[in-house]
Amino acid sequence: MRLAPLLSTLALALSACATTPPEALRGTGDLGVVIERAAGRMQVIEHSHNTSLGTVDGLGDLSHAHVAFSRDGRYAFVFGRDGGLTKVDLLTRKIAKRVIQAGNSIGGSVSQDGRLVVAQNYEPGGIKAFDADTLELLADVPAEYAPGKFSRVVGLADVPGQRFVYALFDANEIRVTDFSNPRQPVTTRYPAGKQPYDGLVTPDGRYFLAGLFGEDGVSLLDLWKPAGGATRILSGYGKGEEKLPVFKMPHLRGWSLAAGQAWLPAIGRHEVLVADARSWQETGRVPVKGQPVFVMARPDGRQIWVNFAFPDNEWVQVIDTVEKRVVHTFSPGKAVLHLEFTPRGEEVWISSRDSNRVTVVDTATFATRKELPVDAPSGIFFTSRGQRIGF
């Protein structure tokens, strides 16, 4: 009689040994990665206690790395410059799968249903869809704009309906590809402005904005009324003045909307452009310290954080969205490359490439909460991106 409880305890202990120890079980909602650009490696971090959990090596050329996440927050899809697409298990910190899918890639995104990973490529110019579980190639959609001519693809964003929107740098076009039938995608083309350099989709998935390098303005496509085609907004914001040399292209993503306005980097100007997010009319400009690269709204939209192109890249500025002016300027380190907010925005992580550190800053007080040593950090990506449209 006394043996039975003992045996069941033993059995429980044995079965626990055979699986994961309870202390190793964890959720993934607070996980993220920091790219160690030169080393082809990334650190897996958690932002509940702001610690590094370990590193994952062997990711190839991470010059312009981008990361998207599986909807369960367990896997990171890492897009490398060398065309490498790597699926990394954040819990075991091991590579689950890796393919070389192109010669030169700049990013990618995950479909609405989580089943497709789509990569955007410069070489060969186009997009490719993969099975998110196996990374099996399902469809190749070349960005051919004239016979034998393929454009570099920028600004790829997932939108509802298994669709992906992107722009063609070399062909002045926006395209929408529908992967409802993954092996037989359907693409629609929309003429747009000159040399789109990146794009973003609004958080509701309705509007796609392509920033233009070849002219002062932004191309806008209303995906709820696509028959109207792409229109031009913020036309001629440079007022014919010669733009400054651009030493780094700005980056756009769905973090640009805040307080009912879109906050966008001006190309070749030391300004953040502000447009009403309903009428798309310009409502203001905020002078800043350099040419903006990332113009990112804190998740609640009360602040916009901005970093800058070389040679002003040691600075970060914070704009108050109600007052529409800079309220804080500081230098977290040398060569600030990227920022990432915690999901609800109480802290922001900032990478300083040439200071070899990531700084965690309190967004209410601007106090430094933590500094983590990271080898030449660039992009910082949190799993919360996996729950958002357009990331």
Add this chain to the structure above:
Amino acid sequence: MDRPLILHVAVLLGLTALAVGAAPAAEPEPDRQKALVHMVRQDCGSCHGMRLAGGLGPALLPARLTDLPDEFLVATILYGRPGTAMPGWQRFMNEAEAGWIVARLKEGFPPLATGH
């Protein structure tokens, strides 16, 4: 080459010829060389890739550059290429330093210094 590009090359070569006359020919100091390598790999690398294999900007590997005249490449670095995303970098380096970069690019560019 199309006609605008030829014109552009001609203008750049002319500018360079003027600039070369006045430029010091000395090699950059070792510390400056290190800074130039860092600038090319990291900051030029934002468009050309850290491994210089290309991105929004073309590859800067020896195989692609070998047939292009040094003067044209030096001028491109210093004055940029109008109509493309390539800016001029003359604020950040002189003629001799751009020449040193071109020579290194053509032979295979040095890696980043390790250990910061």
